[in-house]
Amino acid sequence: MRSIIETVANEMSTVLANINEEEALQLSKELSSAKRIFVSGEGRSGLMGKAFAMRLMHGGFTVYVIGETITPSIEADDLLVAISGSGSTGAMYQFASKAKEAGARVLLVTTNKESKIAAISDGTLIIPAATKYRRPDEPRTIQPLGNQFDQAVHLVLDSIIMGTLKKSESNTDFAEMTKRHANLE
Template sequence: MKQTIHTVSYEVSQVLANVDEDQAVKAAQSIENAERIFVTGEGRSGLMGKAFAMRLMHAGYEVYVTGETITPSIHEGDLLLAISGSGSTGSICQFAEKAKGQGAVITAVTTNAESRLGEVSDHVLVVQAATKKRLPEEPETIQPLGNQFDQSLHLLLDAVIIYAVNQSKKTNNDEMTNRHANLE
């Protein structure tokens, strides 16, 4: 068991070590510059997106998740952060194209900058991790499906929020705690 834990954490640390710092900084800046932030993803990428959206809310950003009943329409000045490991998930690409048509900024988080999602986006944050497709250019992993992408995505997006908050001095831990759910 210890060896499996070590290998998984090593794999994720290797993925994160290969993140392009300029891309990550641009993702943080797109968050900081947005009037409102919309997060979209399907499946496990969507779950990581929801965790990211919750952290953005804690940090004081106005944030929505696509598909929720209270999500308003997107407009110019807004950001759509679109997550798709392959960059080809149909609904995510459609959301990005629609948001682009409304004047929103699109930041893609994907393994493939040349994908349909990457091409429509203003900014791309590449996560060089294995997906369920196991393409030849993806790194080796002991993990099934897109686990390596999901885990790396979770940590990377947390780092993006921490960076954005630290750069803007927008909030602090006490304020974030006050925004945490209290109907529990």
């Protein structure tokens, strides 16, 4: 078991070391300037998106998850963060297209800068990790399916939130975030 844990940790270190800082800073800037943030992803990318949205809420951002019953219409000055390893998920493409039509900005978190969704996005955050497709340009992994992508998305987006809050003037600290944490548990 120790060998597997160490291999996964080494894989993640390699992926995280290859994140483009300018792309991460662009997402941070987009988060800071958005009136409201909308997050979307399908399957496990959607689960990572929900974790990201929760952390944004804890940080004091106005955030919604696409598909929830209380999600309002997206508008100009809003931001859609779409998470798709392939960058070609049909529903994500539709959401990105609709968001652009409404005047919102779109930022794609993906492994594929040349994807269909990337082509219509205002920016991309490339996660240089393996997906379930195992394209030749993806790193090798011992992990099944898109585990490596999912783990990297979670860690990178959490790091971007921490960096964004650190630079903001909101002074959101641990106590403030704790007050926003769910208390109906």
